[in-house]
Amino acid sequence: MESMDELINSLIIELKRGTLVLSVLSQLNNPEYGYSLAQKLEEKNTPVEAGTLYPLLRRLEKQNLLSSQWDTSESRPRKFYVISDMGKEIYEKLKKEWRTLSQQLEVLLKEDEL
Amino acid sequence: MSLIERYILAVTEKLPEDIRYDVAEELRSNIEDMLPENAAESEIREVLERLGNPAKLAQEYNPTKRYLIGPALYDSYFSVLKTVVSIVVAVVLWITVLDWVFKGTIDFDQVELWKKLFTDSIEAALSGGLQAALWVTVVFAIMERSGVSQNELPFAKKKWSLDELPTAPVSKKAVISRGEIIVAMFFTILFTALLYLKPQLIAVYINDPAKTEAIPLFNTDRLHIYIPAVLLLALVQLCVAVWKFVQRRWTVPLAVAETVQGIAGSFLVIVMFNDRQLFNRDFFSKIADMMKMPVSQVIHNWFWATMIITVVIFAGITIWHSVSVFNKCKK
Numbered sequence: 001m002e003s004m005d006e007l008i009n010s011l012i013i014e015l016k017r018g019t020l021v022l023s024v025l026s027q028l029n030n031p032e033y034g035y036s037l038a039q040k041l042e043e044k045n046t047p048v049e050a051g052t053l054y055p056l057l058r059r060l061e062k063q064n065l066l067s068s069q070w071d072t073s074e075s076r077p078r079k080f081y082v083i084s085d086m087g088k089e090i091y092e093k094l095k096k097e098w099r100t101l102s103q104q105l106e107v108l109l110k111e112d113e114l
Numbered sequence: 115m116s117l118i119e120r121y122i123l124a125v126t127e128k129l130p131e132d133i134r135y136d137v138a139e140e141l142r143s144n145i146e147d148m149l150p151e152n153a154a155e156s157e158i159r160e161v162l163e164r165l166g167n168p169a170k171l172a173q174e175y176n177p178t179k180r181y182l183i184g185p186a187l188y189d190s191y192f193s194v195l196k197t198v199v200s201i202v203v204a205v206v207l208w209i210t211v212l213d214w215v216f217k218g219t220i221d222f223d224q225v226e227l228w229k230k231l232f233t234d235s236i237e238a239a240l241s242g243g244l245q246a247a248l249w250v251t252v253v254f255a256i257m258e259r260s261g262v263s264q265n266e267l268p269f270a271k272k273k274w275s276l277d278e279l280p281t282a283p284v285s286k287k288a289v290i291s292r293g294e295i296i297v298a299m300f301f302t303i304l305f306t307a308l309l310y311l312k313p314q315l316i317a318v319y320i321n322d323p324a325k326t327e328a329i330p331l332f333n334t335d336r337l338h339i340y341i342p343a344v345l346l347l348a349l350v351q352l353c354v355a356v357w358k359f360v361q362r363r364w365t366v367p368l369a370v371a372e373t374v375q376g377i378a379g380s381f382l383v384i385v386m387f388n389d390r391q392l393f394n395r396d397f398f399s400k401i402a403d404m405m406k407m408p409v410s411q412v413i414h415n416w417f418w419a420t421m422i423i424t425v426v427i428f429a430g431i432t433i434w435h436s437v438s439v440f441n442k443c444k445k
Binding site: 049 | 146
């Protein structure tokens with residue numbers, strides 16, 4: 001049933017979307033450029049689509065959670081992103097929120113396994 | 115132009131100018147990072163396909179909601195659009211035909227005459243319909259931006275509070291029926307179109323056996339002075355009608371708007387009907403002829419009568435209607 005697969009896919013994407021910011025913020029204590037961050041996330045088994053990740057970095061920068069700098073010293077200019085002070089503050093809050101949420105959810109999900 | 119450059123252009127050309135260059139640079143370096151040295155075309159294709167539809171990517175880069183009419187107003191927009199456009203098309207077609215009937219006697223070539231009716235009708239229906247669609251869209255775009263959909267009061271973007279919750283169930287008396295709105299729209303459009311397009315059709319028609327004669331009621335030159343006010347009033351009435359369409363029930367702000375519109379309309383009618391220069395002299399002399407009365411007597415009687423009739427009827431109706439509308443709000 002293709003429509004069921006489609007539905008599951010769109011629900012999974014929805015589920016992941018909220019965690020995206022959290023995973024990106026967690027990996028930007030040191031400056032990374034788009035591709036290096038994508039690699040890093042993939043190595044840690046949380047791959048993010050390139051088409052989603054690159055625009056997201058820009059949006060987070062606009063919201064002042066990240067700051068960026070062009071590095072032109074190498075053969076290819078690259079835009080490096082790093083978490084800002086405000087970003088760190090927000091990241092800590094989001095992290096706490098996520099932990100509470102997943103604990104609560106865990107309780108709910110365990111209920112029907114008993 | 116290389117495949118990569120074409121892709122970058124497709125993403126960035128729809129973006130606002132201030133970020134276009136930077137996004138292009140960044141995207142280029144990201145794409146190159148994703149590729150091995152001296153990448154083959156198949157590898158380039160693969161990477162670009164992974165990035166997906168450039169239009170979607172552009173949307174991700176610039177996610178501000180860019181729509182004219184959002185989901186909350188969409189349904190109302192379409193029903194109002196259909197209603198107004200069909201009324202306008204019907205009215206202008208009717209006016210075109212009427213105009214043709216009274217002009218037709220001059221031209222004797224039957225084929226030419228029918229051809230003219232045909233082309234005139236199409237032109238009138240098209241231009242009238244397009245105008246109507248444009249204005250309805252403008253009104254709804256303003257409503258979207260002023261936040262009517264989220265709140266009862268336009269232009270007041272205050273937070274919703276529980277006090278605004280309609281007393282459920284809304285009593286039948288407070289509901290504005292669609293029919294009522296459509297009839298009001300119809301008359302607004304009819305009179306505006308008549309005054310604006312063919313005021314000479316508002317006339318006394320004399321059916322002589324020899325030929326039908328139409329003596330216009332208004333002096334067209336003088337009428338021009340009133341046209342801006344007439345159009346403005348029509349637009350305001352249309353806005354209020356649309357508001358009713360969306361709201362579907364009487365509320366205090368809507369009742370205020372209805373009253374203001376009623377007062378403005380009555381005022382305009384009273385001023386116009388008591389303007390002696392607005393009326394066609396020939397009209398009075400024709401009536402004088404028919405009634406075998408001196409012209410001055412006819413004019414005197416006419417203005418004496420219209421003064422009373424317009425003031426009593428229009429002011430009366432406005433007051434009565436406003437009171438009843440405010441009463442309905444309380445229901």
